[in-house]
Amino acid sequence: MKPFLIFLMLFACLLPGHAQDVKTLLNKVRARIDRVNDYVAEGQMKTDVVFIKAPLGKVKVYFKKPNRFKLKKDGGISVLPKGGVSVNMSTIVNTTDVTAISAGETTISGSKLKVIKLLPLIDDSDIVLSTLYIDADKHLVRKAVTTTKENGTYEVELTYGQYAEYGLPDKVVFSFNTKEYKIPKGITLEFEDGDNPTDREKLKNKKGRVELTYSRYSINQGLSDTFFK
Amino acid sequence: MSILKVEGLTKEFGGIKAVNNLSFAVEPGSVCGFLGQNGAGKSTTIRMLLTLIRPTSGSVEIFGENLFTHRSSILKNIGAVIEKPDVYPYLSGYDNLRLFARLSGIKPANSMIMDKLELVGLSGRAHDKVSIYSQGMKQRLGLAIALIHDPQLIILDEPTNGLDPQGIADIRNLIVYLSRDRNKTILVSSHLLSEVEQMATHVLIIDKGRKLVDGPSASLFDPSETVVEIEAVNTDFARSKLLTSPFAGNLMGDRGNFIILKIHRDNIPLLHRHLVQQGVELIRLQPRHSLEDYFLQVTNDKTDAYTYTG
Amino acid sequence: MLTLIQVELYKIFRRPHTYIAFAAITALIVVIQTGLKLDGEAYADFIMQTIKQSFEFEGQLLNGYLVCYVLLQLLLVHVPLLISLIAADMISGEANLGTIRFLLTKPVSRPGFTLAKFIAASVYTIMLLLWIAFLALVVSVWIFGTDDLFIVKSNYAVQLSENDVLWRYAGAFCFAMLSMLTVTALGFFLSHFASNTIGPIVATMSVIVFFTILSTMSIPIFQKIQPYLFTIHMVNWKEFFDQQVDADNVAIAGSLQNPKKIIKSALVLIFHIAGFVGASVWVFRKKDILS
Numbered sequence: 001m002k003p004f005l006i007f008l009m010l011f012a013c014l015l016p017g018h019a020q021d022v023k024t025l026l027n028k029v030r031a032r033i034d035r036v037n038d039y040v041a042e043g044q045m046k047t048d049v050v051f052i053k054a055p056l057g058k059v060k061v062y063f064k065k066p067n068r069f070k071l072k073k074d075g076g077i078s079v080l081p082k083g084g085v086s087v088n089m090s091t092i093v094n095t096t097d098v099t100a101i102s103a104g105e106t107t108i109s110g111s112k113l114k115v116i117k118l119l120p121l122i123d124d125s126d127i128v129l130s131t132l133y134i135d136a137d138k139h140l141v142r143k144a145v146t147t148t149k150e151n152g153t154y155e156v157e158l159t160y161g162q163y164a165e166y167g168l169p170d171k172v173v174f175s176f177n178t179k180e181y182k183i184p185k186g187i188t189l190e191f192e193d194g195d196n197p198t199d200r201e202k203l204k205n206k207k208g209r210v211e212l213t214y215s216r217y218s219i220n221q222g223l224s225d226t227f228f229k
Numbered sequence: 230m231s232i233l234k235v236e237g238l239t240k241e242f243g244g245i246k247a248v249n250n251l252s253f254a255v256e257p258g259s260v261c262g263f264l265g266q267n268g269a270g271k272s273t274t275i276r277m278l279l280t281l282i283r284p285t286s287g288s289v290e291i292f293g294e295n296l297f298t299h300r301s302s303i304l305k306n307i308g309a310v311i312e313k314p315d316v317y318p319y320l321s322g323y324d325n326l327r328l329f330a331r332l333s334g335i336k337p338a339n340s341m342i343m344d345k346l347e348l349v350g351l352s353g354r355a356h357d358k359v360s361i362y363s364q365g366m367k368q369r370l371g372l373a374i375a376l377i378h379d380p381q382l383i384i385l386d387e388p389t390n391g392l393d394p395q396g397i398a399d400i401r402n403l404i405v406y407l408s409r410d411r412n413k414t415i416l417v418s419s420h421l422l423s424e425v426e427q428m429a430t431h432v433l434i435i436d437k438g439r440k441l442v443d444g445p446s447a448s449l450f451d452p453s454e455t456v457v458e459i460e461a462v463n464t465d466f467a468r469s470k471l472l473t474s475p476f477a478g479n480l481m482g483d484r485g486n487f488i489i490l491k492i493h494r495d496n497i498p499l500l501h502r503h504l505v506q507q508g509v510e511l512i513r514l515q516p517r518h519s520l521e522d523y524f525l526q527v528t529n530d531k532t533d534a535y536t537y538t539g
Numbered sequence: 540m541l542t543l544i545q546v547e548l549y550k551i552f553r554r555p556h557t558y559i560a561f562a563a564i565t566a567l568i569v570v571i572q573t574g575l576k577l578d579g580e581a582y583a584d585f586i587m588q589t590i591k592q593s594f595e596f597e598g599q600l601l602n603g604y605l606v607c608y609v610l611l612q613l614l615l616v617h618v619p620l621l622i623s624l625i626a627a628d629m630i631s632g633e634a635n636l637g638t639i640r641f642l643l644t645k646p647v648s649r650p651g652f653t654l655a656k657f658i659a660a661s662v663y664t665i666m667l668l669l670w671i672a673f674l675a676l677v678v679s680v681w682i683f684g685t686d687d688l689f690i691v692k693s694n695y696a697v698q699l700s701e702n703d704v705l706w707r708y709a710g711a712f713c714f715a716m717l718s719m720l721t722v723t724a725l726g727f728f729l730s731h732f733a734s735n736t737i738g739p740i741v742a743t744m745s746v747i748v749f750f751t752i753l754s755t756m757s758i759p760i761f762q763k764i765q766p767y768l769f770t771i772h773m774v775n776w777k778e779f780f781d782q783q784v785d786a787d788n789v790a791i792a793g794s795l796q797n798p799k800k801i802i803k804s805a806l807v808l809i810f811h812i813a814g815f816v817g818a819s820v821w822v823f824r825k826k827d828i829l830s
Contacts, residue, residue, distance in 0.1 A: 051695040055790040076687040077598030178593040281828035304646040315637025332645035
């Protein structure tokens with residue numbers, strides 16, 4: 001990882017013009033996001049982890065600048081990938097204490113996207129590397145891949161609709177890797193009942209997804225700090 | 230018509246015949262004393278009469294109906310106590326009585342329960358838990374349970390077990406009362422022969438599962454004829470005095486240190502006076518109960534019982 | 540028959556040792572509830588440790604529904620002992636006391652007597668379960684509140700919506716009733732073969748412990764016989780707490796993952812109950828009362 005980072009650093013230094021473009025693009029994206037001081041969003045959450053059978057849940061998401069974020073299920077328990085969902089747009093598009101490097105362009109679902117890698121400058125940052133896929137025309141982040149020290153790599157895909165002008169997505173899909181799930185039957189007090197081998201094989205799929213589909217945002221209505229307690 | 234009629238009743242346990250081809254009848258209004266040594270088959274017989282044990286063969290008719298085909302209707306008219314009258318120790322005597330009354334098909338009024346407890350002398354302890362009753366009280370409660378539904382036939386297996394002399398007399402009086410005044414038919418087994426003698430109108434003696442004797446008490450033994458046992462300091466001297474006395478004809482023989490005579494009850498004082506006048510130093514002069522005597526006669530080899538050596 | 544049942548119930552509920560089971564259940568549940576109230580988060584962390592490596596939870600994980608589930612998991616393994624105290628004593632206890640002689644000289648039919656006794660023991664079992672339901676569910680909900688029920692199983696976890704839980708508990712308790720009635724029937728059947736109280740109780744527990752051990756062993760030779768052990772079916776009340784997912788892996792509210800398994804197990808248990816009771820009637824019909 002380290003030589004790669006050094007290479008990226010060098011690459012960034014050697015291409016000051018490119019770096020300037022990247023910074024500008026990021027600032028534009030950031031400026032859009034910064035229009036939002038706070039919001040409450042209502043939506044639906046779907047947890048798609050092969051070893052969790054969870055129902056669809058109504059959620060409320062609370063955000064307040066600079067980076068306070070809270071997801072509350074509207075009655076019920078929400079199961080969230082560690083570190084993943086609490087990452088909001090403001091944290092994803094973090095322009096301070098990072099070095100941004102352009103990593104070219106790519107096309108996802110017919111859209112041409114700029115690829116920008118963000119390297120944190122602070123040593124104790126949990127995020128090791130973020131890769132943003134940005135729609136340069138609309139100044140919107142379409143996808144972010146973040147590698148963390150503690151919680152592995154997760155991917156966030158964002159789809160925009162009527163709240164695009166604030167840089168707020170209608171749909172967010174978090175993809176993440178999970179550890180293998182197996183609890184001894186002695187602990188769960190289960191008897192041997194002959195597991196289905198195909199089920200067992202299916203359960204080895206360690207990719208998980210959490211989909212948040214927002215139906216409504218209330219933006220900049222003023223939000224009390226009590227929601228984040 | 231007999232209240233109870235038993236024909237060829239047999240019960241085998243693992244090839245051993247506990248009751249062997251037993252036949253007898255109990256007449257209405259009688260008190261039938263059911264006698265036999267331990268292991269003679271009394272309890273097995275009584276249990277068969279109450280359907281606790283299924284006979285290997287034979288028939289039982291009670292109130293003119295087959296016991297095994299009319300069990301319920303027959304048992305409604307029978308009250309019984311078998312061996313120890315075990316009841317629920319965590320309930321009071323009153324509650325036990327009410328519970329068993331309900332199983333007998335009646336819902337007794339409070340007064341009816343108290344009457345029965347009064348009859349057996351337990352009304353003062355009606356609401357005490359049975360766990361603190363003495364054996365005698367339990368025995369009397371058992372009798373009350375047997376009587377609560379006013380049955381025609383009462384079957385009692387050792388009803389005086391564990392009772393003190395007063396208790397024994399009370400039970401005896403109760404049985405006599407039930408028979409004479411309430412016209413109940415009673416089959417009672419007991420090892421206290423003197424008790425049976427005082428209340429039984431009929432006697433049935435069995436041994437090793439077989440019937441030995443069966444019939445009215447009066448025809449089996451004469452209660453006025455009594456066997457007397459004499460023990461003296463010098464038995465030979467006493468015997469020689471008796472052989473030359475008017476009682477010589479009454480001598481039956483010796484058993485151990487006892488001289489055995491059979492005389493009329495009225496003559497016992499005369500015998501006593503005669504021996505004393507003849508200088509016999511008496512240790513004991515004891516009349517035996519005639520039923521006991523009879524019982525020993527029929528259940529043992531008579532020659533073993535008394536051997537006249539004089 | 541009604542009188543007989545009434546008399547039997549009267550005897551059961553007048554007997555002091557009937558209440559041992561109720562007292563034991565109460566003490567056990569209250570102790571567990573207190574422990575969970577004081578230090579429940581640590582317990583939840585322990586149970587959830589595998590899943591918490593990858594996930595964060597938002598909401599009241601340790602709620603009344605989960606506490607009830609935990610209690611049932613613990614209790615339904617041990618309640619058979621308490622049930623056998625009464626069920627395995629139904630006939631042998633009367634023989635031991637000697638009261639069976641008195642009872643059977645009354646005009647009651649033997650099959651009627653057997654059935655009345657079994658029904659009375661069943662009423663006791665059901666009342667014990669209702670008491671468990673009250674303490675484990677109602678009191679737990681009162682103490683811990685409600686939320687979704689999140690259950691970790693050996694191979695996966697199930698999240699049941701708060702409003703999708705109560706009917707499952709109703710089903711689970713009905714199923715648990717069948718399980719416990721199977722124990723009642725077994726104890727009752729064994730109580731015909733002794734004149735002492737302790738023998739049939741120990742025998743009943745031995746059968747259940749033995750079968751339970753066989754049921755939990757993952758040894759191939761045991762796995763072959765496991766489907767024939769009634770103990771493996773007794774725990775299938777848990778199937779009420781599993782649900783199906785659709786093609787998008789979204790749980791379908793009100794669904795059961797394996798309804799056939801529940802029905803099959805219920806039928807196996809009913810078959811056992813009928814078998815034990817039928818055998819009891821048959822044995823007792825011809826039994827000589829020698830005690």
